[in-house]
Amino acid sequence: NVFTLKELNEIKEYKYKKLPDMPTDLLRYLNSFRKYNTRGLRKAVFETQSWLREYEAKNLEKDHLEL
Incomplete structure (x- = not known):
């Protein structure tokens, strides 16, 4: 019960940066x-x-990929 x-x-939202979408x-x-x-995981x-x-x-x- 300090805060x-x-x-x-305020702490949670300070300089909040949204994570990019995966x-x-x-x-x-x-x-x-x-x-x-x-078994399924091993497969x-x-x-x-x-x-x-x-x-x-x-x-x-390589420095870049040709896609």
């Missing part, structure tokens, strides 16, 4: 790991991703 409710709200493809990728058992972890080939070919280390 009043008004002061707590790209849909990243959200979809992260959600692919929402499994209910270890998702070892599933081949399209971007993985680019990473393994070191194409993601």
